Amino acid sequence: MKYFRQILVYAKPYKIYGFFNIISNIFYALFGTLAFVSLMPMLKVLFKSAEQITTPPVYNGIAKLGDYIENSINYFITQKVNSEGELKALLFMIVIIISTFLLKNIFGYLAMYFITFLRNGVLKDVRNDLYEKTVDLPLAYFSEKRKGDIIARISTDVLEIQHSFLSILELIVREPLMIIFTVIAMLALSPQLTLFVFIFIPIAGFIISLVGKKLKKQSDSVQKEQGHFLSILEETLGGLRVIKGFNAEGFFNTKFKESTSRFYKFSNSLLNRQNLASPLSEFLGIGVIAILLWYGGSLVLVDKTLAPDAFIVYMGLAYNILTPAKAISKAIYGVKKGDAAAERVLEILKTKSPLADKPNALVKTSFDSAISLQNVSFKYKDEYVLRDFSLEIPKGKTVAFVGQSGSGKSTIANLLTRFYDVNEGTIKIDGIDLRDITKKSLRDLQGLVSQDSILFNDTIKNNILLGLTNKTDDEIVAAAKIANAHEFIKDLPKGYEDNIGDSGNKLSGGQKQRLSIARAVLKNPPIMILDEATSALDTESERLVQDALEKMMQNRTSVVIAHRLSTIQKADIIVVLLKGKIVEQGTHSELIANNNIYKKLVEMQSL
Structure with a gap:
């Protein structure tokens, strides 16, 4: 329950719904008990067993509460029968019974009505916070986590918390109240018989608790495995072209089936244990009822200390305890499952980002x-x-980084954008350490065009506008023209309003890259970071993209991570890296004249 308590703070904005739910549940439990107690006057009329009492009874304290209630019922029946006759008295009793059951169900509906807003509100807020936290966490966090597991936590784990949230409110409010009111009525009817019942209830509760001990651990296994096969699904959809190209369908089918088989095994174990709650609690309840029939029957037939009609009502009340008892046992299992889900959700929510802004950033x-x-x-x-x-x-210079794969080129781009923090040393802008600047304002000064054109399933306009709200249509078109993208955009069926599909799969590689450049141009930052922006393009696309990049880099400070050396010959400074260290730097002509690593790289690419 320790994790679940931490989730309960999300209920605070919706506490008014929780208050009305509690009020409705109190009346539900009250009328649920009265519905059975109201059977007693009807039985007395039918069996003609009501004692003739013509004067109002006197209350003589809690010890004589049962006698007072019975005498009050007998007095009420005597008055009704004498004034209106037996048949009308019986009809009146039936109307009372129907009314109590109606009120019970009305308040039951109201309780569910109010709890719906609370449950769904908590679901919405937890998911929103999870998504916000997921977006805020550094890239390093996701290199160690499966995407499918993150998706499972935001979707199914939060949903599990929502269902468990309802269970715990039933556990705390409605069902215990139903039991309390019913037990009070049972004590009023027969304290001796009720005390006899309480000998057996703890035994039944202990047996039920034994079944639920391993439920949290099993639930955690199910949720983890669900995250695993969602990861496989996400990887499959992302790499379908490669999977088909290498005839690897069988391998991935086997991998997925192994995961779903484990999920099948864990789920069966979990659900079988959970499903045991209801029949076990019912069987134990019926066992208690059977003992009551024997002992209560002896009080009616042998001792004659309990009236037959009171015993029938008492048995109805005893059975009335079974439903909330079953609900409580199921709720206990639900809370254990919800606690496992809450632990997984809170693991993300409580993760502290090492890249968080300083308080005085x-x-x-x-x-x-x-x-x-x-x-x-x-x-x-x-x-x-x-x-x-x-x-x-x-400022105003174009600096290009070249070198073999793994030499640290892209790492420089990651550090400048503060996707990661340095382990040692400092990176400063205008003499200020990046760690002393807010991430938002730092990235507002930067534009990023990466090797992989990251586009979203939306219109071209919204992809270019990404993160910007104060740009006009004319500015969007102007940015697209600089990026050499306007020509192909205007030929699309809906132009700038055309949807480009998932990851922009309706466009070619060159078109996607030019949209990425248009996005950076529209942002118009003073610092541009280009991380191998042309390495994945064909020659014609490269020429268009390179032209767009040159236009974009005018009058800006540009950091270019280059794979194709032909694209950086105009750079002010070219830095050659080898195993994370600078081995050469200078202009293109200076480095060619040095006749060292850079010249060899140029010659290798020109072959």
Whole structure:
């Protein structure tokens, strides 16, 4: 329950619905008990067993409550029969019974009506916070987590919490109240018989608790396995072209079936244990009823201390305890499952981002002089990718980084955008450490065009506008023209309102990349970061994209991560990296003249 209590804070904005739910449940439990108690006057009329009492009874304290209630009923029946006759008295009793059952069900509906708003409100807020936290967490977090597991936590785990939330409110309010009111009525009818019942209830409760001990652990296994096969599904959909191309359908089918088989096994174990709750509690309840029949029957037939009509009502009340008792046992199992789900959800919500802004972080609105990397060392895991790296990038200059794969080029882009923080050293903008600037204002100063054109299932217009709200249609068109994208956009059926499909799969690679450039152009930042923006393109697309990039880089500070060296010959500074260290730097002509690593790389690509 410790995790579940932490989820309950999400109910605070909806506490008014919880209050009305509790009030409705109180009346539901009250009228649920009165519905059975109201059978007693009808039985007395039918069996003609009501004692003739002509004067109102006197209340003589809680010890004589049962006698007072019975005498009051007998007095009421005597008055009715004498004034209106037996048949009309019976009809009146039936109307009372119908009215109590009607009121019970009305308040039962109202309780469910109010709890619906509370449950769905909690579901909405938890999901919103989970999504916001997921977006806020650093990229490093997701390199260690399966996407499918994150999706499972936001979808099914939160849904499990929602269902369990209803269960715990029933556990706390409605069902215990029903039991309390029923027990009070039973005590009023026969304290001796009720005390006899309480000997057996703890035994039944202990047996039920034994069944639910392993439920949280089993529920956790089910939820983890669900996250695993969702990850396989996500990977399959993302890599379907490669899977088909390598005839790997069988391998992935086997992988998925192995996961669903484990899910099948865990789910069967969980549900079988959970399904045992209802029949077990009912069987134990019927066992208690059987003992009551024997002992209560002896009180009626042998001791003659209990009236037959009171015994029939008492048995109805005893059976009335079974329904809430079953609901409580199921709710206990639900809470155990919900606690496992809450633990998985809270694991994300309570994860602290190492890249969180400092309390007094600076909001930087301009770039004035230079970007400075001073003795920077960085590693993703154990091996350092950059080691004691230092470089000055003056404002207005284009600096290109080249080198073999794994030399640390893209890492520089990740550090400049603060997707990761340096392990040692500092990166500064205008002399201010990146860690002392808010992430939002830092990234407002930067535009990013990556090797993979990340587009969304939306219109071209909204993909170019990403994150911007104050741009006109004319500005969007102007940005598209600079990116050499306007020509193909205007030929689409709906132009800028055309939907480009999932990940932009309706467009070619070059078209997607030009949209990414248009997005960066529209943002109009002073610093542009291009991470191998042309490496995946054909020659014609590369020419169009390169032309767009050159237009975009005019009068800006540009950091270019280059794979194709032909695209960076006009750069002001070219930095050659090898195993995270600078081995050469200079202009294209200077590096060619040096006749070193850069020249060899150029010659290899020109072959």
